[in-house]
Amino acid sequence: MSMPDRTNPVRLPAWRTVVYEVALNGWRILRETVNDFSLWRIIEYPWATRALELQRGDLVLDVGSGTSSFPHMLAKEGVDVVVLELDAERVRWQLAKRRETAHPGDGRFFPLVASATQMPLRDGSVARIAAVSSLEHIPDDAAAGREIGRVLAHGGIAALTLPYTSSERREFFAGIRRFVQVELNAFVQEGKPGSFFRFYTDEDLQRVYVRPWQLAMGGVCGFGRSFLNWRYHETRLTRYWRRFVLKDLLLALIVHPLEERFDRSDPLYVMFTLRKR
Numbered sequence: 001m002s003m004p005d006r007t008n009p010v011r012l013p014a015w016r017t018v019v020y021e022v023a024l025n026g027w028r029i030l031r032e033t034v035n036d037f038s039l040w041r042i043i044e045y046p047w048a049t050r051a052l053e054l055q056r057g058d059l060v061l062d063v064g065s066g067t068s069s070f071p072h073m074l075a076k077e078g079v080d081v082v083v084l085e086l087d088a089e090r091v092r093w094q095l096a097k098r099r100e101t102a103h104p105g106d107g108r109f110f111p112l113v114a115s116a117t118q119m120p121l122r123d124g125s126v127a128r129i130a131a132v133s134s135l136e137h138i139p140d141d142a143a144a145g146r147e148i149g150r151v152l153a154h155g156g157i158a159a160l161t162l163p164y165t166s167s168e169r170r171e172f173f174a175g176i177r178r179f180v181q182v183e184l185n186a187f188v189q190e191g192k193p194g195s196f197f198r199f200y201t202d203e204d205l206q207r208v209y210v211r212p213w214q215l216a217m218g219g220v221c222g223f224g225r226s227f228l229n230w231r232y233h234e235t236r237l238t239r240y241w242r243r244f245v246l247k248d249l250l251l252a253l254i255v256h257p258l259e260e261r262f263d264r265s266d267p268l269y270v271m272f273t274l275r276k277r
């Protein structure tokens with residue numbers, strides 16, 4: 001049996017995520033994004049693609065895909081994707097988008113309406129898992145953490161991005177949108193009962209995602225510190241969040257690396273890999 005050639009990794013640079021997003025959702029997204037594609041995703045998708053050490057023909061389980069373009073971007077790079085999402089309507093949206101935009105040579109696309117807390121997948125059956133800004137919305141995150149460790153293959157990699165605090169966050173979007181605190185570091189947006197959202201401390205990350213399967217955590221990095229978060233995102237400037245997507249490309253390429261190099265304040269999100277030995 002020949003070993004897979006892992007010398008030609010798939011790369012998804014920030015600029016290419018924008019090009020793909022335009023190809024998938026039209027030019028209008030440069031003026032106003034239609035889904036969650038904006039600054040954070042322009043940082044997260046290139047990171048996750050690199051962290052997963054992908055080759056064409058690999059298969060990625062994308063947990064909590066929503067209506068995001070990430071699975072399509074991977075498919076365009078020749079990667080097969082399982083789109084696992086709780087909301088059947090969003091999975092239908094994903095399939096329709098796939099039918100509209102598929103080309104020969106793209107990776108395959110497997111829709112799966114299921115909960116991350118109970119995945120209909122065999123133990124150790126998935127070598128690459130991505131969960132981009134999705135697990136923080138799951139109240140029973142301990143079950144999701146156990147499931148990720150269970151389905152991850154030995155030698156496999158999971159790439160996770162999650163909201164972060166080193167101790168406690170009391171206010172979130174203060175004065176912009178009202179979030180009601182429901183547990184320590186967990187919030188629900190007022191008037192939106194299903195909008196659960198939590199921040200993780202280092203101990204939470206260990207307890208929920210690392211310890212249950214003794215996974216090895218690596219490649220930890222962050223985004224959204226003083227400038228991109230406290231002076232931009234969690235202020236009234238957030239009204240520009242979905243507007244003028246090219247500004248986000250500049251912020252991701254210029255401000256984000258500077259912040260990560262020089263700013264030691266808490267990031268809004270952490271990104272890390274989990275490996276099963």
Ligand SMILES: C[S@@+](CC[C@H](N)C(=O)[O-])C[C@H]1O[C@@H](n2cnc3c(N)ncnc32)[C@H](O)[C@@H]1O
Nearest residue numbers: 036064065066068085086087115116132133134
């Ligand atoms: C912020 S959104 C999508 C983020 C997406 N990964 C991206 O790249 O933009 C989070 C998604 O997680 C889904 N979700 C919530 N609970 C879930 C669960 N238990 N299992 C699977 N998906 C879930 C929601 O329906 C929602 O579509």
